[in-house]
Amino acid sequence: MKIAQVESFHIVADREVHAAAGAVGRRQAGTEPGVRALDYNTGRHLCAYPTIDQTLLVRLTSDDGLEGWGEAHSPPVPGVAKAVIADLFAPLLLGQDPLAIEVLWDHLYASMRLRGHGSGFMLEALAAIDIALWDLVGKALGQPVYQLLGGPFRTRIPCYTGLPGETVEERVANAKQYVAMGFTAMKTGTALGDTSGALAEVGAVVEAVEGQATVLVDAHGAYDARTAIPAGRELERMGVGWLEDPLPPEDLDGYAALCDALDMPIASGETECTRWQFNEKLRRGGADIILPDICRAGGISEGRKIAQVADLFNVPWCAHVSMGSAIHVAAALHLAAATPNFLICEYRGPLRPNPLGDVLLQEPIHYADGHLQVPPGPGLGITFDDDALAARSLDLYTPVG
Numbered sequence: 001m002k003i004a005q006v007e008s009f010h011i012v013a014d015r016e017v018h019a020a021a022g023a024v025g026r027r028q029a030g031t032e033p034g035v036r037a038l039d040y041n042t043g044r045h046l047c048a049y050p051t052i053d054q055t056l057l058v059r060l061t062s063d064d065g066l067e068g069w070g071e072a073h074s075p076p077v078p079g080v081a082k083a084v085i086a087d088l089f090a091p092l093l094l095g096q097d098p099l100a101i102e103v104l105w106d107h108l109y110a111s112m113r114l115r116g117h118g119s120g121f122m123l124e125a126l127a128a129i130d131i132a133l134w135d136l137v138g139k140a141l142g143q144p145v146y147q148l149l150g151g152p153f154r155t156r157i158p159c160y161t162g163l164p165g166e167t168v169e170e171r172v173a174n175a176k177q178y179v180a181m182g183f184t185a186m187k188t189g190t191a192l193g194d195t196s197g198a199l200a201e202v203g204a205v206v207e208a209v210e211g212q213a214t215v216l217v218d219a220h221g222a223y224d225a226r227t228a229i230p231a232g233r234e235l236e237r238m239g240v241g242w243l244e245d246p247l248p249p250e251d252l253d254g255y256a257a258l259c260d261a262l263d264m265p266i267a268s269g270e271t272e273c274t275r276w277q278f279n280e281k282l283r284r285g286g287a288d289i290i291l292p293d294i295c296r297a298g299g300i301s302e303g304r305k306i307a308q309v310a311d312l313f314n315v316p317w318c319a320h321v322s323m324g325s326a327i328h329v330a331a332a333l334h335l336a337a338a339t340p341n342f343l344i345c346e347y348r349g350p351l352r353p354n355p356l357g358d359v360l361l362q363e364p365i366h367y368a369d370g371h372l373q374v375p376p377g378p379g380l381g382i383t384f385d386d387d388a389l390a391a392r393s394l395d396l397y398t399p400v401g
């Protein structure tokens with residue numbers, strides 16, 4: 001079996017809105033897609049987000065006609081991963097044996113290693129190829145990916161959801177609804193607005209679900225090593241389950257000091273992309289829980305190595321999924337099933353359905369009682385609804401008029 005074709009597809013939740021910007025197809029009135037920056041408190045920690053849900057999917061086709069799908073977590077600029085895949089990876093992959101996943105991963109990673117591309121866009125693009133290889137090989141062998149990885153430790157994967165709501169009243173109401181749907185963990189933020197007010201709002205949510213669900217807090221790097229400790233102590237007193245990304249990711253010494261100062265777990269890891277980066281953070285005592293993103297951190301192959309590195313430090317891993325599509329969710333679930341030190345998976349719950357999730361699939365990924373079921377079929381175990389996918393693909397779009 002050889003790799004015969006490497007393609008990528010820019011997928012958007014609302015193609016008409018995207019078309020309105022003139023990027024493709026007809027122009028029409030409406031909200032233009034683009035990028036917005038959120039300022040997390042300090043004025044220094046700006047983070048850019050796309051104004052529409054979008055991602056980059058990869059399709060590998062073998063010479064015997066099998067397909068494997070992968071995803072690069074690529075907000076807000078999927079065009080970068082697309083160019084890396086088309087101009088750098090595709091020539092290195094065509095004609096190669098897809099079963100040699102480890103060899104191919106190493107060759108692709110090495111292609112830019114000495115130029116300093118050991119993270120970021122490069123690893124997001126590599127993640128897409130790696131996941132597509134696992135999907136393709138699973139289909140070729142008629143086995144789900146989690147079994148090829150030596151699993152399962154579990155096939156029902158615990159999950160938590162983010163709490164939507166503009167006001168604390170809305171978040172409290174949504175938290176209660178999620179408890180009724182079986183969620184026993186949910187995440188809220190402290191990042192935007194006045195910090196002390198944000199902590200009080202977390203307290204209101206904790207109180208609303210006390211004894212029924214654990215509340216996790218994401219601070220999006222809003223504190224520094226000095227301000228994080230008193231805020232962390234207050235959250236610890238409330239019984240918060242973890243404090244995520246309290247500091248900017250470069251401050252490893254600050255993370256280590258915070259882990260020392262608090263009993264509440266400090267979680268981070270949506271920034272790091274490789275086993276080497278996680279090893280450095282963990283060796284310095286900078287995390288109690290890690291949150292790698294499988295569609296950013298080099299895919300399933302590197303994700304498994306990252307989980308093993310974490311296990312050496314008795315640290316569990318959780319899947320960061322954020323704005324990922326159904327491919328992202330499925331890839332995270334297969335790795336979660338096949339690694340002993342997995343804790344919980346992020347999932348966009350029913351109150352804020354993923355516009356690139358189940359809607360793209362013939363069969364949804366099954367949720368029940370705070371758990372997602374690992375798709376059981378060959379490869380990633382999911383099959384696209386071709387019409388639903390084409391309706392959201394800019395690359396398959398034929399302009400009208």
Ligand SMILES: [Mg+2]
Pocket residue numbers: 218244245270
């Ligand atoms: Mg986060």
